[in-house]
Amino acid sequence: MKTSKKIRNKIFALINPGKKVYCLYCKKTYRKFLHEGVKAKVFKTYTVAGGGYKKNVQCPNCYSVDRSRLLYLFFQLRTEVFQKKTHILHISPNKEIAKVLCEGKTISHVCGTIEPEQYMEFNPVYLDVQKIGFEDHTFDVLICCHVIEHVDHDDVAMREIHRVLKPGGFAILQVPLALNLEKTLEDKTLKTDKERKRAFGQVDHNRLYGLDYFDKLKNAGFRVVRDNPFQNKWLSKEELERHRLDPIEDVIIAYKDQA
Ligand SMILES: [Zn+2]
Numbered sequence: 077m078k079t080s081k082k083i084r085n086k087i088f089a090l091i092n093p094g095k096k097v098y099c100l101y102c103k104k105t106y107r108k109f110l111h112e113g114v115k116a117k118v119f120k121t122y123t124v125a126g127g128g129y130k131k132n133v134q135c136p137n138c139y140s141v142d143r144s145r146l147l148y149l150f151f152q153l154r155t156e157v158f159q160k161k162t163h164i165l166h167i168s169p170n171k172e173i174a175k176v177l178c179e180g181k182t183i184s185h186v187c188g189t190i191e192p193e194q195y196m197e198f199n200p201v202y203l204d205v206q207k208i209g210f211e212d213h214t215f216d217v218l219i220c221c222h223v224i225e226h227v228d229h230d231d232v233a234m235r236e237i238h239r240v241l242k243p244g245g246f247a248i249l250q251v252p253l254a255l256n257l258e259k260t261l262e263d264k265t266l267k268t269d270k271e272r273k274r275a276f277g278q279v280d281h282n283r284l285y286g287l288d289y290f291d292k293l294k295n296a297g298f299r300v301v302r303d304n305p306f307q308n309k310w311l312s313k314e315e316l317e318r319h320r321l322d323p324i325e326d327v328i329i330a331y332k333d334q335a
Pocket of ligand 1 (some may be wrong): 099100101102103104135136137138139140
């Protein structure tokens with residue numbers, strides 16, 4: 077991040093003291109958070125959860141966003157990873173949540189990525205999600221968020237994720253998800269940045285998932301559950317609003333059931 081932007085964010089933090097919003101990563105509170113995200117028309121047109129530009133979502137101190145706070149709360153409140161021995165494969169991780177998981181006494185955390193140089197603090201291994209270099213049934217939990225919309229063969233990636241999970245394990249597979257689009261938008265003939273940005277919202281995305289995303293996961297062998305913190309009342313409404321989660325974003329959990 078540029079120094080000028082850092083200074084601006086520091087000033088934002090100073091002029092917005094308060095208790096209305098809370099960052100559970102750095103434990104700071106403010107009157108409001110920073111704006112964050114990518115502006116693209118397609119995100120609005122299709123009501124995309126986990127994508128687009130949002131007001132009041134980014135912590136001015138540690139830069140956590142709603143998506144990463146959602147995952148922290150999910151692991152804390154809805155799983156036993158901090159209580160039970162858990163072997164996790166975390167693909168191209170969000171750094172805030174990776175740090176928290178690495179510190180978990182019950183967790184052994186493997187960071188896998190095609191860009192190891194970007195993740196040196198997590199002792200990364202080189203890993204392409206379309207060809208995961210681990211044996212079948214290796215991990216209890218696999219986290220692969222905002223990755224498979226970038227890869228060429230998402231069906232292969234989904235099957236690979238299923239393969240390396242232990243039976244009874246689960247994967248967290250967040251993607252930008254268009255809530256009023258039945259069928260995923262995908263067009264391999266789009267080559268320029270401008271074309272991709274217009275069609276999928278981001279220049280490096282290969283598709284924009286619609287509701288058939290869940291069928292794709294089922295076809296790879298998963299049982300899919302969507303867990304929404306507001307609908308399923310993880311915390312009181314007031315508390316959830318302090319975390320500035322997005323009410324339309326579910327956690328997408330793909331279970332590999334025991335045979
Ligand atoms: Zn923070």
